[in-house]
Every structure is written in C-alpha cells, then in structure tokens.
Amino acid sequence: MQPVLNVEDIKRVEVSLTRVGVSVSELMHRAGYAAAQEVLNLGGSIDNVVILAGMGNNGGDGWVAAEALRSRNVNVKVITPIEPDQISGDLARQMAQRAVRSGVSVLVGPPKTELADLLSTTDAVLDCMLGTGFHGKVRAPFDIWIETLNESGARVLAVDVPSGLDSQTGHAEGACVIADMTVTMIALKPGLLADAGRDVCGSIVVAPLAEQTERLVVDADPVAWRTDLEDYLTNIPAQLNDVDKFSRGSVLVVGGSSRFPGAVVMAARSAARAGAGYVTLAVPEAIVPIVQIQCPEIPVVGLPCDAEGVLTEDAVSSVAELAGMRTVTLVGPGMRVSGGTVAVMSSLIDSGLPLVVDADALNCIARLTNNNLPDFPEVTRRSAPLILTPHRRELGRLVGMLDTPPASLVEQLDASRKIIWADGGSELVIVAKSTATACVGVQKAVLPKPGPATLATAGSGDVLSGIIAGRLALAGGASDDLPVFCALACEVHAYAGQLAAEKFGTRGVLASDISDAIGLAADTIEEQIAFPVDTMAE
Numbered sequence: 001m002q003p004v005l006n007v008e009d010i011k012r013v014e015v016s017l018t019r020v021g022v023s024v025s026e027l028m029h030r031a032g033y034a035a036a037q038e039v040l041n042l043g044g045s046i047d048n049v050v051i052l053a054g055m056g057n058n059g060g061d062g063w064v065a066a067e068a069l070r071s072r073n074v075n076v077k078v079i080t081p082i083e084p085d086q087i088s089g090d091l092a093r094q095m096a097q098r099a100v101r102s103g104v105s106v107l108v109g110p111p112k113t114e115l116a117d118l119l120s121t122t123d124a125v126l127d128c129m130l131g132t133g134f135h136g137k138v139r140a141p142f143d144i145w146i147e148t149l150n151e152s153g154a155r156v157l158a159v160d161v162p163s164g165l166d167s168q169t170g171h172a173e174g175a176c177v178i179a180d181m182t183v184t185m186i187a188l189k190p191g192l193l194a195d196a197g198r199d200v201c202g203s204i205v206v207a208p209l210a211e212q213t214e215r216l217v218v219d220a221d222p223v224a225w226r227t228d229l230e231d232y233l234t235n236i237p238a239q240l241n242d243v244d245k246f247s248r249g250s251v252l253v254v255g256g257s258s259r260f261p262g263a264v265v266m267a268a269r270s271a272a273r274a275g276a277g278y279v280t281l282a283v284p285e286a287i288v289p290i291v292q293i294q295c296p297e298i299p300v301v302g303l304p305c306d307a308e309g310v311l312t313e314d315a316v317s318s319v320a321e322l323a324g325m326r327t328v329t330l331v332g333p334g335m336r337v338s339g340g341t342v343a344v345m346s347s348l349i350d351s352g353l354p355l356v357v358d359a360d361a362l363n364c365i366a367r368l369t370n371n372n373l374p375d376f377p378e379v380t381r382r383s384a385p386l387i388l389t390p391h392r393r394e395l396g397r398l399v400g401m402l403d404t405p406p407a408s409l410v411e412q413l414d415a416s417r418k419i420i421w422a423d424g425g426s427e428l429v430i431v432a433k434s435t436a437t438a439c440v441g442v443q444k445a446v447l448p449k450p451g452p453a454t455l456a457t458a459g460s461g462d463v464l465s466g467i468i469a470g471r472l473a474l475a476g477g478a479s480d481d482l483p484v485f486c487a488l489a490c491e492v493h494a495y496a497g498q499l500a501a502e503k504f505g506t507r508g509v510l511a512s513d514i515s516d517a518i519g520l521a522a523d524t525i526e527e528q529i530a531f532p533v534d535t536m537a538e
Helices: 007-019 026-041 057-069 090-101 112-120 144-152 195-201 215-220 227-237 262-273 285-293 313-324 339-350 360-368 394-399 409-423 460-474 482-504 513-518 518-530
Strands: 002-004 049-052 076-080 105-108 124-128 155-157 183-187 204-209 224-226 250-254 278-284 298-303 327-332 355-356 386-388 428-432 436-441 445-446
Touching: 002 262, 007 026, 007 215, 026 057, 026 124, 026 155, 026 183, 026 204, 049 057, 049 144, 057 076, 057 090, 057 124, 057 155, 076 090, 076 112, 112 144, 124 144, 204 460, 227 482, 227 518, 250 262, 250 313, 250 460, 262 278, 262 428, 262 460, 262 513, 262 518, 278 285, 278 313, 285 298, 298 313, 327 339, 327 460, 339 355, 339 360, 339 445, 355 360, 355 460, 360 394, 394 409, 394 428, 409 428, 409 436, 409 445, 436 482, 445 482, 460 482, 460 513, 482 513, 513 518
Parallel strands: 049 076, 049 124, 076 105, 124 155, 155 183, 183 204, 224 445, 250 278, 250 327, 278 298, 327 355, 355 386, 386 428
Antiparallel strands: 002 224, 428 436, 436 445
C-alpha cells in the first residue's frame, strides 16, 4: 500500500528528515533532480524545456531542475515573475542564482503573447509555480500563466502539485494547471486523489527524496493508504468446482417501495452477479409483481406495507426470520424512511448477523440517532461485520452535517472516523463514496483505485452495495481485513463501470449495464492479482 499524508504531516516529515541529517537544501536538490529525471523519461525528443517558477520553495525545485537539465545538454528557459536576485526566500534565491551561473536562460515576466509563442515550441513544461502550501484563488501573474499553459497543448509535468490545486482538499477555486504527470514529493497527498485532483494531476509519481522517508512517513500516521493489486491477494475467492449454490453463500436484500421499486432489484442482481449462490428479495407486497418481472432468477418475498408501498413494523418478524437463514443481509435500497423502515433497520442491526447498510437504511439510522450517530455507539457495536455505504450527503446526515456535508476526501475521512472511533470495533467499516471512495476501519482507511465518471449515474450505489454483499456471502460472511475486502469490491465496481463504458459510451451507461459487467470485471481483476505481469521480464 502507498501511504497518503495530510499536508501538515508532510511538513513534519520534512522536519524529521532534517533531524536525521538530510538538510532542507538537500531535499530541494533531490526534488529538483527527481523532476528533471521524469522530464527526461517522458519519451520522445526532449531538447527544449520551459520551467514556470514561482517565488517559493516550489520555484526553488524548478531552478534545481533547470540546472540539472542544462547539465544534460537540454535547452532550458526559466520563466519567473521577478529577477532571480529578488527572490525573498534565501534557499530558493540561492538555487536560482546557481542555475543562472550554470548558463540557464531566464525570462522575467513575459507578456502573454510571448509566453504563448514560447510554450508552442517547447518539448515539455515543468510547472513549479505554486506548491503544497497553496490554497484559495491564484493571483497574477500565475493565473495568466496557467491559462496560457493550458491553452498551449504542451506536455506538462507538475512538481509536487499542479499549480492552483489545493493538495489537501482537492479543490481548485480558479485557474489550475492540467498536467500530464505530477511528481509529488515524499508521499501522496489527499487532494491529488479526489475531486479536481483526479482531472488535473495526470499520472502520479512519488519521489521519496531520502532512504529514511518510508519509516518517517509511517511514523507520521498516514491519513489513508492507497491500495496496490497485491494487497488484495488474500481476498480472492477460491476457484473450486466442488461447490453448489448453497456453498457460495446467500444474500437477503431488503428494501424497495412503490416509489422506488428498481433500486432493490439492482442491488439483488448485483449480489448475484458478484458470486452469491442464492439471493432472496424481501420487498413490500405492493411491488412484488413488478419486482418478479424484472428478476425471474431471484425469489421474491412480499412484506406488509402501507398504502404508499412502504414497509411497516409488521414486516420486522418476517425480515428477522429470513435474515437468520442467510449468510449476509443487505438493507436499504429504495426503502424510504418511515417508522416501519426504521423498525426493520433497527431489528437487523440488533440481529448480530453480517449486514450491509445502504441508501435509505442509512437515513433511517440518521433518524434513529437524531443525525448524530457518534453519540450512539451502541447502535453499531456488534460482533459480526457491519458495512455502511454512505455517499457524502448521507454521511453528513449521520454525523450532524446536514447543511454542510463533507466536501472533500479529508472531510469524508474525518466524518467516517467520528463514527468508527466512537464505536471502536473492528467489525464496522464505512465505505464513504465519492469521486474517491474511502473504506474506513478502526485501524486504517483504504483508498481503492477510483472508477470512471461512468459510475456517476442513478443506481450505481445500489450496484456497489450488492457487490459488497455478494462477495461477503461468497467469503462466508467474514473477512480478516474488512477495509481491504471492501476496497476490492469497490475496484470490481469501478472496472465494471469501465467495461460498461466501452460498450455504451462514457455518458450512456445505466446502472444495470454496470451490474451486468460485474462477473467479467471480477474475473479480470482477480486474474491480475493472482498472476501479476512481470514487468521486469518485458
């Protein structure tokens, strides 16, 4: 796994590195050399490079890179808003003066037309304008430089973070560099992995800068861990022929209403596609005929409901009996929020059976706990797996943030941990969904590889909850590492979205298309995990 550190923790690691003998000057040199090397590795002819340098340490990295490229006979021109001798930071100024003495060409504050002409003829551009300390809106002249750079079509390598992007939140309030590659120093930052970061960073390379970095980063207590395929090796289901539909596990899906009859069908079909041998649907009696038509392979049980086709408290005993006969229960899709659905949800949580909670069942929990689940840890404290799958607005309702739900990956993580740490148990996992999904457990938060924008369609969340439930049933209702287990389910969901996009187009995919691709997606990912490509042999 790759560690992800908050920006403030990165600063603490830098201080720790100086204490073990790696000076700030040495760190800047290594950062600049790493950036220069990645420029040379871009491929093709690299004869002319433009470096857009800011006035801080990020600009200092750029001056070092300029000198390094110049030593490799690359024609380098550094664009700077002020003369090198006028840079206020001592270290950055020294790096700039040294680069000038080495023969690096400098252009100070060019007009937009001159900058545009220069960028149109360069082989690559290093973005060293604004670093990880930036937040807010970009000011002149960098806003104009960024606009010109994005219009140029040049290959762009951002150093540490694309200028204009907040590396902590992943937000860009104004102008932001769109890079082909980002070389980030020491460790990944959360803002590179979510929201605008996903669109502007390109491929991401981590430059550790020192041999002590790995230990110091781990000591800094990463806010999350980015998964690699090998991390999933112990979560691949065994491929056996000596199986039947019962040995592959069973799933009960509870939900649906007259207003939303399709969500529960989507979840049930996805659980079956994910590998569960037997799936049962429990829905309001009013929608049984509709549901049966949509999924003839799945038995449908009708439950007591009111005139609006919403489950009543009379459904509690039937749901409890059905859940007791299944490996895993998924509750929530299309269920709506009422006294009856709150009672059904409460009964399932109290059952102590493996449970996946999605959609309106999450809103039922919010209603039961007055929108402050962390104050009621007894609700989620149990011995069997309990997996909550909220999107940002649902997560906000659970932690008292109705009007201001989490707006970034770091806020998702913070909100999830309020619930997790109040409970304190290892059987609770929150799969916090958004542009980057976080699978948060009591010991760690895991970030699976995110999926394409195709997943941003109604019903996609129901598909994911079905995948989690189906795979958990296949695993016998338990996992030694639930956050990683859930992360793999998220990657299956993401790849299924990619396969669906290849067939129907990036904007033409329906949730049912994602569901239909689950089996192929799972097979492909599991094969990649079990038989990784030997890149050294290639």
